Amino acid sequence: MISHCLVRLILRHYPQLKISRVLTRRSIATLADFPAADVLTHSIDDLIDHSDIIVECTGDVAFGTEVIERAFEAGLPVVTINAELQVTTGSYLAGRGLLTEAEGDQPGSLAALREDALRMGFEPLVYGNMKGYLNHNPSRADMEYWSKRQGISLNQTTSFTDGTKVQIEQVVVGNGFGATISRQGLEGLASTDLNRSAEILGMIADGLGQPIVDYVVPSGYPAGGVFLVCRHDVDQAPAIEYFKLGAGPYYVLTRPFHLCSLEVGKTISRVLAGGGVLLNNSTAPTLGVAAITKRELGIGERIGRGIGGFDVRGEAVRLADSPDHVPIGLLSNAVLKRRLEPGQLVTFDDLELQPSRVLDIVLQQRQKVLEVPATLRLVSDAVR
Incomplete structure (x- = not known):
């Protein structure tokens, strides 16, 4: 499409x-x-x-x-x-x-909104995504129905529904702009009032002393867009309130659409005009997307695919907190070496991965970003 x-x-x-x-x-x-x-x-x-x-x-x-x-x-x-x-x-x-x-797509839309905000003197505290629907463990039958109805692949439909896509999108934004997460898997606030949800997220970012990425699941107002929660100079507060953004200190800037292609x-x-990078995952990321099991997985079972599959879903993690997690984008025809419970974070010790260029890159990047455990270095050596 x-x-x-x-x-x-x-x-x-x-x-x-x-x-x-x-x-x-x-x-x-x-x-x-x-x-x-x-x-x-x-x-x-x-x-x-x-x-x-x-x-x-x-x-x-x-x-x-x-x-x-x-x-x-x-x-x-x-x-x-x-x-x-x-x-x-x-x-x-x-x-x-x-x-x-x-x-x-939402990451690029957030990046464009950020550029506009910075030009106007705003300081972004929260990079927000509006997600229309969330079901962490949808059935294959439901996903097949919605895939056919919406005209997109089963894998895409599933990754959108189970939350993997929004976790991936927000991690790219966080890495690109030096933001972090408040907790594994993000807050994901159910929201009937974006301004109130934005205030909560803004206070969380202030408490951490660092911008954050997160998302809301709207009810009662349209989903599908992106938003920023920002601060501005105190002496601009009267003008900004006159401009209908409220009394502050948190101001919400929204982009209520993303039109893909x-x-x-x-x-x-x-x-082509020399404008350079809008957004990428940065050369020094601090966040990743781990694979979390959707169901019990037994020894010898094969995970055919991670993103958009029915065995695992993705959750945002801090690399420093989960140095042994398997990035969900790496999972393809991986075989379980140990039994895993539903809701468990998948580590490199849990499975056998197929040798690939992507695996080489992931392990090389992991060694660069973190003090990698010896077991992970041994995996890398064995693959090469």
Whole structure:
């Protein structure tokens, strides 16, 4: 959906840009209705040889990482719409080339709102996401129904519903802007009044002495947007109250929409004009997204996929607090070595992971960011 809509947008509304190649792993013969079918390719080399900038929107951590590494070898900048990749390999990649998340998805929308806020003199305390619905352990039947009804994949539907996606999105924002979390899994306030919820989150951030990322689950007002809780100079308070933002000290700035592919062109233009990075996971992250079991898992069971699967869901953690957690974006065909209870955080000691480039990157980044336990270093050595 993202690639179809983005290509249509560029063709009709960005005459200064040209779609040169579109990389796909699907059979080209099945894509006759693609809006630029003549530029479809299966070759990463072909893509890179004909591009000045790459837009990566696979939603796939492993394949997206491969494409971005190849792009950086060729000196090309990359705009991505893939928060899942950002929290898994993004910090490693950010040190090797220009990598930025795009406007359109919630992280990029928060980054754009932050830029506006800073220009107006606001100091962000809370980077907030509005989540419409949450069920930590939805049934496969329900997810199949909603996947078909909404026209998106089963994996996407599940990761949106069980909260994994919002945890991933907020961790990217936190790492990108030096914010933290108040607790594992975030507060996730049920909210009938955004101003009241914002005040609570603002007080939490003040208590920690550091900006935080979090989300609310609205009831009675629209979901789907993003918000900031900010401070401003005391002597500006009368003017800000006149401007209808209240008496302070916490001010709420909202962006009540995020339009996904329709906004990506803004970030492409930004990078091509020399505007630099809007947001990435930073080269020195402090937060990660751990895998939390949804059900009892026995020895020898296989976790086919982490993000959007029915065995685990994601929760935001501080890397310093959970140094042995397995990033949920790393889980693919992993085999359990020990029995796990529902709600348990999955560690590297709990399972056997398939050797991969993504695993190498995760372990290398983990060693860089933290004092890594000897057991984890042994895993890394064994894989290599």
